[in-house]
Structure formats: C-alpha cells, structure tokens
Amino acid sequence: MDLDTRLENVAVLGAAGKMGSGIALLLAQEMAREKLKAGNKDRTYVLHLIDINQESLTGLLGYLRVQLTKAAEKSIVSLREVYADRDDLIENYDVIAAFVEDSLSVVRPSTTLDSIGGSKLVFEAIIENLPIKLDVLKKVDSICGPDAYYLTNTSSIPIHVIDEGVGLKGRIIGYHFYNPPAVQKLLELISTKSTEPEVVAMGGELAKRLRKKVFPANDIAGFIGNGHFMRDILHATAEVKRLMADEGMTEPEAIYVMNKVSQDLLVRPMGIFQLIDYVGVDVCRFIMHVMTEHIEGERLEDEILNKMAKAGVLGGQFASGAQKDGILKYDGGRPAGVYDLSKGGYALFADGDWVALLDEKLGAPPAGIAPWRALLMDAGKSSKLKTYFDALAATDTMGAGLAREYLVRSQEIGAKLVADGVADSADVVNGVLTNGFYHLYGPINEYAELMTDKVGGK
Amino acid sequence: MKKLTKPVYVTAGYNTVSLGSGRKEFHPKKPRPGLEHYIKEAGQGALAQVNDPANVDEGVISNFMAARFNRQGNLAALMPMIDRKLEYKPLIRVEGACGSGGLGLVTATKAVLSGMADSVLAVGVEVQNSVKAVYGADILAGAGHFATQRKEGHAYFFPAKFSDRSCATQAEFGAEKTRKGMARWYERAILNARQCPKAQEYHNSIDDLYAAGMSPCNANAFCGHINVYDCSKVSDGASAVVFASEDGLAKLGVDKKDAVELVGYGQVVADISKDPEDQTKLTTSARAVANAMEMAGVTSKDIGMLEVHDCFTIGGMLSLEAAGFCGYGESPDFVIDGKTAPDGEVPTNLSGGLIGYGHYTGGTGVRQAADIAMQFTGKPDGQKIEIDSSKPYGLMISMGGNDRTVVSCVFRKAQ
The missing domain is CATH 3.40.47.10 (Thiolase/Chalcone synthase)
Incomplete structure (x- = not known):
C-alpha cells in the first residue's frame, strides 16, 4: 500500500493536545492538497481526530480554522495554482476560504475509537505514559488491522518498548515533531532494529511532503533532542546548587544567573529555565524518569524540578500558546521573576536591586556580544560568533566563566550522544540542536575548543 | 494644447x-x-x-x-x-x-x-493596514481589470505586474545592470527617508541597503523579478x-x-483592459508628462526637483525614461551614477518617494504636490535643498494602475 493510499484514511490519537493538534493541522493541509489533485476527485479523504476530552476537541476545531487560515495566507502563491480551474474563486480571499473549508472537510473529531477502522496511518500523540500508550495502541491495533502503520510522537520512550508492548512487529516508527509541529522544521525519525524498511521509507517520504527536515536518531531513550536538553538542565541545576554553596546566592538568585548566562552569554533563543517552563516542568521530569529507566548506569533526576513540581510550579502553555508561569514568571512572554520556594511566591526582577547586583557580579558581557534574534538572520553570523567567543574565552568575569563551563559541558553531552550511538554523527547532533532548538551553533563546535583549557578553575 | x-x-x-x-x-x-x-x-x-x-x-x-x-x-x-x-x-x-x-x-x-x-x-x-497584505493585494488589484485579469493574475497582483516589467527590462537591457539600478534606487529612497521624520522608513536601520536591495527574488513565495525591497510598503x-x-x-x-504656481498639467488615461504596449516603457506616463511640459513650456532640462511614482523600483526608473531625463534603457546607469541624488542632476523623491516615505495609495499624488510646494517654499518635512536657479521647476508624476491613469504637474515658485 503506497503513501497516497494510506493518506486517504488517517487517525491522530491525542489530537487535542499540544503536539497532536499541530500534527492534525499539518495532516489536514496535506490531505486537502491530495484531495484537490486532478486525479483524486473520486477519492475520499478522512482524518480522524481522537481525544478523550470533548471540550478540547471543540477547541481543536477552532484552532484548526484559525491556523489553516494562517497557513493558507502564507502559501497563497501556490494555492492559486491549486485552484486555477475553479472559476468561482478569484481573489486571494476566495482561495484561502476554499482551502480552509477543503481542509476542515476531511476532519472527523471523535472521543471514541469506533470509527477509525479504515485508518492505515495512525499518529500517536497521547500522554507520555507508557501503560496508557500501550493500552490505547492495543485497542487501535485490534480495530485497524495488521496493515496499519504507526507513527509515535514520543519524545523519550524507546520505540522498541512500544513495539514489543503492543505487538506491532516493526509497524511503528518514532516520529518526533518539535513544538509547535506546524512551525518547527525538525523531525527526529527513530527506527528500531525491527522496524520494517517500508515504514522507514514511508516516514521519510511523508516528512518530505510535510516539508520537514529529517534527522535520524537511534532508539535510545530521550533520543537526540531530549538527550541533550535533559543533561543540559542537569548541568544548570548543578551550577545553581554550586552558586548557592560557594557564592552564597539564594536559589532564585542562582536560577536567575544561570538562566541569564545560558541565554545571553551562550546566544541562545531562551535561557535554560525558560525552556524548561516552555516544555513544562512535569514533562521534563517525566522524560528524565524514562531515560533513567531505560539507560543503564545513568540517573537523571533533579531536586529543584521535583520541589517545583511538588509546589505546583509547572509552567507549560495555555491553549492560546501563551506561556504559563513556571520556575520563572512571565510578563508579555518575557521572564519577569523567579519562583522562590522558601516564600511560596515570585521574586520579581523589578522589585529592589537584586537583579542589578547580580548583573554587576556577573560582570560586563564580552565585547561583540549580540542578542540571538539579531544574529538569527545575519548572513555573517559565523564570523560574528567566532569573534564573540574569542572574546568570551579571554574575559575574566564570573559570567564568562559560567558560560565557558556551560559550553564545554554542552559539547561533552553532544559528543557522548555520538559515542553512545544515539546519533550517527556530530553533524546530526548539531542539526537537531540548530533546527529543533534554534541554537545558532551546534553543541559540538570550535568555540568550545577555545574554552577547554579555561574551565575548572572557577 | x-x-x-x-x-x-x-x-x-x-x-x-x-x-x-x-x-x-x-x-x-x-x-x-x-x-x-x-x-x-x-x-x-x-x-x-x-x-x-x-x-x-x-x-x-x-x-x-x-x-x-x-x-x-x-x-x-x-x-x-x-x-x-x-x-x-x-x-x-x-x-x-x-x-x-x-x-x-x-x-x-x-x-x-x-x-x-x-x-x-x-x-x-x-x-x-486594516487588512493583512495578502488581502490588501486583492483590494489593490482593483486598479487592474477585475473581469479579465484578476483570475489569471498573481496572488500579489501588482508586484507581479511590475515583476513582469522588471523581467522585460532585464531581458532588453541586461539583468545585472537593471538589478543594480533597482538596488541603488532602493538605497537612495531609504537614505532620503532617513532625513524625513514623517517617512515610513525613517527608522530603517539596515546597514547595507544596497545589499538588501540586491536580495534574490523568490518566485515561489513572492515574485520572480522583484524582491520585497523593490516594493513600496x-x-x-x-x-x-x-x-x-x-x-x-x-x-x-x-x-x-x-x-508655488502650477504652470502645466497633463492628465491621460489608457484602457484598463489592455496590457501595456511595451513592458519596458511607461507610455501613458510619457504622454502625461509631455502634455504637462508642453503646457508649462518647459523641458526636462528645466526641472530642478522631481517626484515620481516609485510604487516599485523598476517603475521609478522607467518614469525617468518616460519623462525624458534619460534615454530609453539608460535609467539604471542614471540612478547608479547618482543623478537622482539630492546633489545630483535631478534631485528625486527627496522625502523618500513611495518606497521610502510610504504609499498611502489614494493620497500619494497629493503628498507629492505638498512635498514640491514645501520644498520650493523652504519648508520641507525632510531634507532641504537649494533648487538650481537654472532649473526652477518641479515635476511630479502620479500614476494609477499599471500606467493607466496618470497625472503629471509642473510647478515653480510663485512669481
């Protein structure tokens, strides 16, 4: 059965969730484009959107309508060609409205699995909980039959564990979109030793159609993206504890410092604690738990994250995509405070002079520093980064020291992912971090080399 | 006349x-x-x-x-x-x-x-700005012929019309030279706008304007022969x-x-349902300018300040040829050589033109007249120049659609 045929009947499990809704959005567009091809007029296209939450499913339809409109607006040049034979669709407005309706017309939301029997492509984006995943997938397998292929969006659970747990015999592949799936170009594609070659080929072909950039990862818990991210977190939280012990900082102060260093001095799009909030404190804890469970000899757990979660400090996002308060407090999407566990509330940056004092303690940033956003689209960013990191290597401030340690640790983590066989090469690791996390440079880089003889003597 | x-x-x-x-x-x-x-x-x-x-x-x-x-x-x-x-x-x-x-x-x-x-x-x-650009393109396409052109037209209808002119001009007179002329037009428009606090591009901080103007064109997302810097906003x-x-x-x-005194004008209209006779020429604009100059009794050599309708860089350049400031095919060199600069042969679009000042479409012609009147009376919003006493006239071209409805006016300081 070819991909075109499989795309006639698709199901997304957990469709109203953060990742599921984005995957649904991508598929609705792709299936509508298939439906509109001249030779496909007689075919029927169905996209089952399954979620246990009725209210969320209702919200999903609204989300899809808004996002499909935005997507159609962006691709108006090609859509006018798609509808060239429709004399009634003349203006961009007409074409965009038609595409939104054509996309929504394939969608079938439901809270039950009853209707998905014909689905030959099943996307799994339900909660990162192995027993629940296994339970649902077993039911789906019994409904959809032995020729259905499965694409799981798990970001941490080894694919072979799901495969064996359900008994899919290689009909499943790891298909890890990044958040938000409709925007992020990166797709981690994880196959196991028993994954059927046809499933791998189909996954690659579909990724191409969805205009995703595929990076292959091997089937080791956490894969590449989270394999780096989780260990990056542990470095930051270890530094927080060290700053508290050695420098007499309070926990909120040390969190502020490490968030600032990891964003500003590493020229990353957001600081490490902001990224934890973006993903969700509980999600990070869960991924660490899964990695600990499946990776022999390494325990990934963090006391700060555990304490925050226990206090109900969870981060994550609202349905609108806006950031919820977490370890950091947000004002207009920007960090504005740090949660102080000892006081049960946020220490605001604007209150008093504690932030200014910390900035002073960190020291002036090295010459040539530029914000991530300014360099993102800069064609000359490589040479600007090189100049900056040269300066960072030579700068004798607390902030520069912390940044050097961070860079070197990040490089070690990246190199270990290659050594452990999670990634086939340094290029793949760097590709995942630059495409999925929007870093301007991969963790395995020439800059870290500049720092290696300058770390350890904080 | x-x-x-x-x-x-x-x-x-x-x-x-x-x-x-x-x-x-x-x-x-x-x-x-x-x-x-x-x-x-x-x-x-x-x-x-x-x-x-x-x-x-x-x-x-x-x-x-x-x-x-x-x-x-x-x-x-x-x-x-x-x-x-x-x-x-x-x-x-x-x-x-x-x-x-x-x-x-x-x-x-x-x-x-x-x-x-x-x-x-x-x-x-x-x-x-009441609608997104993608829908604004629909609305502005009303300057073309809806019945015969819109369905076949590009999503960005007018940019594509001038992309076609750019394509034809590049084919006729060389892609590289034309492209460089367009980029220099953009650069000059922004440099002028940065002198005018009311201009839309007053805050423009791009380091290398010429390099931006030379950005490659992307036919898949926009148009094949103009880039976004070639367009008024x-x-x-x-x-x-x-x-x-x-x-x-x-x-x-x-x-x-x-x-200032209005000493001549030309107003001519061409058939909206017809394509331009020649994509490399603004023939309607040429007639409007000729009529205005004849009524005023002047030639291009008498013009000390020029306001042209550069909704697109290529349109601005073709206007120079239509008005006789340079020969057919010579506008890229004319621009590259700095002849439209404030200290050049014919100071042009001193507050930035449509690309630099902005283009509130129905109001732009009035803005051009206001700019000439304010410059000639010594009270410009932006940079002030000394009008060459041997060239005491100001000329403007206001263009509707793809060179269909055109008005040109000649002014001089009131005597």
Missing part, C-alpha cells in the same frame, strides 16, 4: 506620518488611527496655514479603496469633520486607483480655472494642499512667497 487661463497657486502643504511596518510606533495587532483621524490631521494641518477655513470655497478628497479597506464610502462627507466651516460647501471625492491624488489636484485646478472657486482644499488619504496616511487663484490667495491671507 490648451493653456492655463489664469495663474493657479498651491500652498499650505501638510503630510501626516506614513504609518506602517518599519515605523517604531506601528504594531499590527494594536489599535491605530482610522480614516477620520488622517483626513482631519492633514486637512487641519493645511487649513492652519490660511487665515480662516471659512474662506476656502470647495474641497476635493482623493481616495482609492476606502470602501473595501475601511468599509466606508461617501468620503466627501467626511471632509466637514476637518472643520465645520466646510459643511454645505461643494465637496467631491475622486478615484483613479493610486493616481487618485493626481486626479484630486486636477479637479482642484479645474475648479479654480473655471472661476467657480477661488480656493480648494485638496486632501488625499488611504488607510490600508502598506501605508496609512494623508496629505493636503490648498489650491487658489490670485484672489483666492489674498482672501486666504497667504503670501505668494509661501506658494
């Missing part, structure tokens, strides 16, 4: 800020001023320069598509909001796509020449001037030193 039957003066120029992307105060998701605000600001800005609005006899308002951008028709009836003393006076709205402003100037001129009015307030306005704004006879100036209490 008919001659003007009496002197017609233009005074009291006023331009609002051209608001849109690029301005620091612009935010697409925040509330912004509407049509009424701009009409009032520009109209009041002009009337503040005369003794009493009661002495203005008539009014004309130029606008292209408020009915779609703002769901508002009957625009003449918005003019009394400028000043209650305009109520119950003859007020009229004119439309000729992006050449609406030029038509407003001609309408005001005719009212003065006819003797029915001694003075006329001319306002031009457009508020376009989406703008909100308005402009106003007052037209007056000799008696009118006296009644308004305006000294001639604060006025």
Whole structure:
C-alpha cells in the first residue's frame, strides 16, 4: 500500500493536545492538497481526530480554522495554482476560504475509537505514559488491522518498548515533531532494529511532503533532542546548587544567573529555565524518569524540578500558546521573576536591586556580544560568533566563566550522544540542536575548543 | 494644447506620518488611527496655514479603496469633520486607483480655472493596514481589470505586474545592470527617508541597503523579478494642499512667497483592459508628462526637483525614461551614477518617494504636490535643498494602475 493510499484514511490519537493538534493541522493541509489533485476527485479523504476530552476537541476545531487560515495566507502563491480551474474563486480571499473549508472537510473529531477502522496511518500523540500508550495502541491495533502503520510522537520512550508492548512487529516508527509541529522544521525519525524498511521509507517520504527536515536518531531513550536538553538542565541545576554553596546566592538568585548566562552569554533563543517552563516542568521530569529507566548506569533526576513540581510550579502553555508561569514568571512572554520556594511566591526582577547586583557580579558581557534574534538572520553570523567567543574565552568575569563551563559541558553531552550511538554523527547532533532548538551553533563546535583549557578553575 | 487661463497657486502643504511596518510606533495587532483621524490631521494641518477655513470655497478628497479597506464610502462627507466651516460647501471625492491624488489636484485646478472657486482644499488619504497584505493585494488589484485579469493574475497582483516589467527590462537591457539600478534606487529612497521624520522608513536601520536591495527574488513565495525591497510598503496616511487663484490667495491671507504656481498639467488615461504596449516603457506616463511640459513650456532640462511614482523600483526608473531625463534603457546607469541624488542632476523623491516615505495609495499624488510646494517654499518635512536657479521647476508624476491613469504637474515658485 503506497503513501497516497494510506493518506486517504488517517487517525491522530491525542489530537487535542499540544503536539497532536499541530500534527492534525499539518495532516489536514496535506490531505486537502491530495484531495484537490486532478486525479483524486473520486477519492475520499478522512482524518480522524481522537481525544478523550470533548471540550478540547471543540477547541481543536477552532484552532484548526484559525491556523489553516494562517497557513493558507502564507502559501497563497501556490494555492492559486491549486485552484486555477475553479472559476468561482478569484481573489486571494476566495482561495484561502476554499482551502480552509477543503481542509476542515476531511476532519472527523471523535472521543471514541469506533470509527477509525479504515485508518492505515495512525499518529500517536497521547500522554507520555507508557501503560496508557500501550493500552490505547492495543485497542487501535485490534480495530485497524495488521496493515496499519504507526507513527509515535514520543519524545523519550524507546520505540522498541512500544513495539514489543503492543505487538506491532516493526509497524511503528518514532516520529518526533518539535513544538509547535506546524512551525518547527525538525523531525527526529527513530527506527528500531525491527522496524520494517517500508515504514522507514514511508516516514521519510511523508516528512518530505510535510516539508520537514529529517534527522535520524537511534532508539535510545530521550533520543537526540531530549538527550541533550535533559543533561543540559542537569548541568544548570548543578551550577545553581554550586552558586548557592560557594557564592552564597539564594536559589532564585542562582536560577536567575544561570538562566541569564545560558541565554545571553551562550546566544541562545531562551535561557535554560525558560525552556524548561516552555516544555513544562512535569514533562521534563517525566522524560528524565524514562531515560533513567531505560539507560543503564545513568540517573537523571533533579531536586529543584521535583520541589517545583511538588509546589505546583509547572509552567507549560495555555491553549492560546501563551506561556504559563513556571520556575520563572512571565510578563508579555518575557521572564519577569523567579519562583522562590522558601516564600511560596515570585521574586520579581523589578522589585529592589537584586537583579542589578547580580548583573554587576556577573560582570560586563564580552565585547561583540549580540542578542540571538539579531544574529538569527545575519548572513555573517559565523564570523560574528567566532569573534564573540574569542572574546568570551579571554574575559575574566564570573559570567564568562559560567558560560565557558556551560559550553564545554554542552559539547561533552553532544559528543557522548555520538559515542553512545544515539546519533550517527556530530553533524546530526548539531542539526537537531540548530533546527529543533534554534541554537545558532551546534553543541559540538570550535568555540568550545577555545574554552577547554579555561574551565575548572572557577 | 490648451493653456492655463489664469495663474493657479498651491500652498499650505501638510503630510501626516506614513504609518506602517518599519515605523517604531506601528504594531499590527494594536489599535491605530482610522480614516477620520488622517483626513482631519492633514486637512487641519493645511487649513492652519490660511487665515480662516471659512474662506476656502470647495474641497476635493482623493481616495482609492476606502470602501473595501475601511468599509466606508461617501468620503466627501467626511471632509466637514476637518472643520465645520466646510459643511454645505461643494465637496467631491475622486478615484483613479493610486493616481487618485493626481486626479484630486486636477479637479482642484479645474475648479479654480473655471472661476467657480477661488480656493480648494485638496486632501488625499488611504488607510490600508486594516487588512493583512495578502488581502490588501486583492483590494489593490482593483486598479487592474477585475473581469479579465484578476483570475489569471498573481496572488500579489501588482508586484507581479511590475515583476513582469522588471523581467522585460532585464531581458532588453541586461539583468545585472537593471538589478543594480533597482538596488541603488532602493538605497537612495531609504537614505532620503532617513532625513524625513514623517517617512515610513525613517527608522530603517539596515546597514547595507544596497545589499538588501540586491536580495534574490523568490518566485515561489513572492515574485520572480522583484524582491520585497523593490516594493513600496502598506501605508496609512494623508496629505493636503490648498489650491487658489490670485484672489483666492489674498482672501486666504497667504503670501505668494509661501506658494508655488502650477504652470502645466497633463492628465491621460489608457484602457484598463489592455496590457501595456511595451513592458519596458511607461507610455501613458510619457504622454502625461509631455502634455504637462508642453503646457508649462518647459523641458526636462528645466526641472530642478522631481517626484515620481516609485510604487516599485523598476517603475521609478522607467518614469525617468518616460519623462525624458534619460534615454530609453539608460535609467539604471542614471540612478547608479547618482543623478537622482539630492546633489545630483535631478534631485528625486527627496522625502523618500513611495518606497521610502510610504504609499498611502489614494493620497500619494497629493503628498507629492505638498512635498514640491514645501520644498520650493523652504519648508520641507525632510531634507532641504537649494533648487538650481537654472532649473526652477518641479515635476511630479502620479500614476494609477499599471500606467493607466496618470497625472503629471509642473510647478515653480510663485512669481
């Protein structure tokens, strides 16, 4: 059965969730484009959107309508060609409205699995909980039959564990979109030793159609993206504890410092604690738990994250995509405070002079520093980064020291992912971090080399 | 060729800020001023320069598509909001796509020449940021022929029309030279706009403007032969001037030193349903300019300040050829050699033109007249130049659609 045929009947499990809704959005567009091809007029296209939450499913339809409109607006040049034979669709407005309706017309939301029997492509984006995943997938397998292929969006659970747990015999592949799936170009594609070659080929072909950039990862818990991210977190939280012990900082102060260093001095799009909030404190804890469970000899757990979660400090996002308060407090999407566990509330940056004092303690940033956003689209960013990191290597401030340690640790983590066989090469690791996390440079880089003889003597 | 039957003066120029992307105060998701605000600001800005609005006899308002951008028709009836003393006076709205402003100037001129009015307030306005660019492109496509061109047309209808002109010009005269000329046009437009605090590109901080102008074109996302820097932006704004006879100036209490004289105009229209005769030429513009110059008794050698309709860089360059400032195919070199710069052979678009100042479509022609009037009377919004005494005339070209409705006017300092 070819991909075109499989795309006639698709199901997304957990469709109203953060990742599921984005995957649904991508598929609705792709299936509508298939439906509109001249030779496909007689075919029927169905996209089952399954979620246990009725209210969320209702919200999903609204989300899809808004996002499909935005997507159609962006691709108006090609859509006018798609509808060239429709004399009634003349203006961009007409074409965009038609595409939104054509996309929504394939969608079938439901809270039950009853209707998905014909689905030959099943996307799994339900909660990162192995027993629940296994339970649902077993039911789906019994409904959809032995020729259905499965694409799981798990970001941490080894694919072979799901495969064996359900008994899919290689009909499943790891298909890890990044958040938000409709925007992020990166797709981690994880196959196991028993994954059927046809499933791998189909996954690659579909990724191409969805205009995703595929990076292959091997089937080791956490894969590449989270394999780096989780260990990056542990470095930051270890530094927080060290700053508290050695420098007499309070926990909120040390969190502020490490968030600032990891964003500003590493020229990353957001600081490490902001990224934890973006993903969700509980999600990070869960991924660490899964990695600990499946990776022999390494325990990934963090006391700060555990304490925050226990206090109900969870981060994550609202349905609108806006950031919820977490370890950091947000004002207009920007960090504005740090949660102080000892006081049960946020220490605001604007209150008093504690932030200014910390900035002073960190020291002036090295010459040539530029914000991530300014360099993102800069064609000359490589040479600007090189100049900056040269300066960072030579700068004798607390902030520069912390940044050097961070860079070197990040490089070690990246190199270990290659050594452990999670990634086939340094290029793949760097590709995942630059495409999925929007870093301007991969963790395995020439800059870290500049720092290696300058770390350890904080 | 008919001659003007009496002197017609233009005074009291006023331009609002051209608001849109690029301005620091612009935010697409925040509330912004509407049509009424701009009409009032520009109209009041002009009337503040005369003794009493009661002495203005008539009014004309130029606008292209408020009915779609703002769901508002009957625009003449918005003019009394400028000043209650305009109520119950003859007020009229004119439309000729992006050449609406030029038509407003001609309408005001005719009212003065006819003797029915001694003075006329001319306002031009457009508020376009009310819709996203992708839908704005639909609305602006109304300047082409909907029945025969829109369905086959590009998503970005007008950019594609001028991309076709760019393509033809590159094929005829060399891709590299034409492309470089377009990039230099962009660079010059922004450099001029940075001198004018009301210009949309006043805050532009791109380091290497020429490199930006040389950005590759992307046919998949936009157009094959122009890039985004070749295009004027989406703008909100308005402009106003007052037209007056000799008696009118006296009644308004305006000294001639604060006025320019309109000494010639040409207004011509071509068939909207037909494609341009030659993609490498602005033939309608050429006729309008020739008529205006003939009426004024001048040639391109007499022009010391030029305002052309550079909705696209290629359009600006082809205007230079249409108006006879350089030969056919010579405009890229003319621009590259700096001849349009403020200290060049013919200082052009000193406040940035449509690309630098902004292009509130229906109001742009009025803005051009206001800029010439303010420059010649020593009160420009932006950079001030010394008009070469051997070239004491200012020329403007206001163009609607793909060189379909065109007005050209020649001015000089009032004698």
